[in-house]
Amino acid sequence: MNEFDTSLSMLLHKTLDSVMPEFRALFARFDLTDQQWRVLRVLWESKKITSADLSARTLLPSPSLVGIIDRLEKKELVNRVRSVKDRRIVYVVASQKGRELETQVSPHVAAINERLERTVAPEEWLQLKELLLKVCDGMNNPETQKTPING
């Protein structure tokens, strides 16, 4: 493997490619995409949440969320509730049917995550997560000088 194959972004993609198919196969059994699951996963622990906050929690871009919530609404798993105080805001809420999925899906998700965690030693697992967060912080903070555009 050369410079390109071992670049961080390629390794991140590669890791996701090795991890996600298993999750997707699971979610597909419940007629869910992984993005749809992410939304439900957040709603299971938030009574109501605005689209903006949902985007931040799920890491799904707002324009994508619109369609994702549309489809979840069509399946009657969530509802949109417009705020009365501020009519710009839309709260997304899990329906009863949407809440009932938690018990069925979550154990399988946990099982996959446990297998995932066992791919490295316990202390390595922690360090991997810490390093990823460190990279995020480092890229977001302006401390590390960005390369100026000189084109």
Add this chain to the structure above:
Amino acid sequence: MNEFDTSLSMLLHKTLDSVMPEFRALFARFDLTDQQWRVLRVLWESKKITSADLSARTLLPSPSLVGIIDRLEKKELVNRVRSVKDRRIVYVVASQKGRELETQVSPHVAAINERLERTVAPEEWLQLKELLLKVCDGMNNPETQKTPING
């Protein structure tokens, strides 16, 4: 951050989200998407390569590659060359125009990657990459027992 936010798949997404915008802004200056750059990046060091191998190297799914190469062809950056020995195979080749991009883009890519690398200590950088590879191996190898589907 709870269980969900610190799950590996979410951290991988989060890290990509913190890294990719900078690359995308760079590629956009050359009217390229990051996927299109990945194809060119591979072609810059391969005279010719089959679609299947290109998919493996770029980690781009074959159906996506079709459109990506279509658009690169339209911009006259690459060409499709059907093999004479085996007419099922299509080689993808960088055009002169496509090759000329290397000198202009690569230095900027290197600069971003250097900044990226400086977000963590040198030995952490190596370990991060090793751990990601270890996770990939662990998930792909059948050693670690997969959870059987009992639905």
Add this chain to the structure above:
DNA sequence: TGATTTTAATTCATATGTGAATAATACACA
């Protein structure tokens, strides 16, 4: 040789990602 199977690339239908633009509403303030 001719039927069968395998392989490489592509197509299809659907869902999502990306960046810019828009509509509706709230807010600040002269």
Add this chain to the structure above:
DNA sequence: TGTGTATTATTCACATATGAATTAAAATCA
């Protein structure tokens, strides 16, 4: 009070992801 500005969600245009199906061309073998 009226007006400019900021905010929230959505829309738009385009590019890509996903999994299944298809097409064309080998390769296999009775």
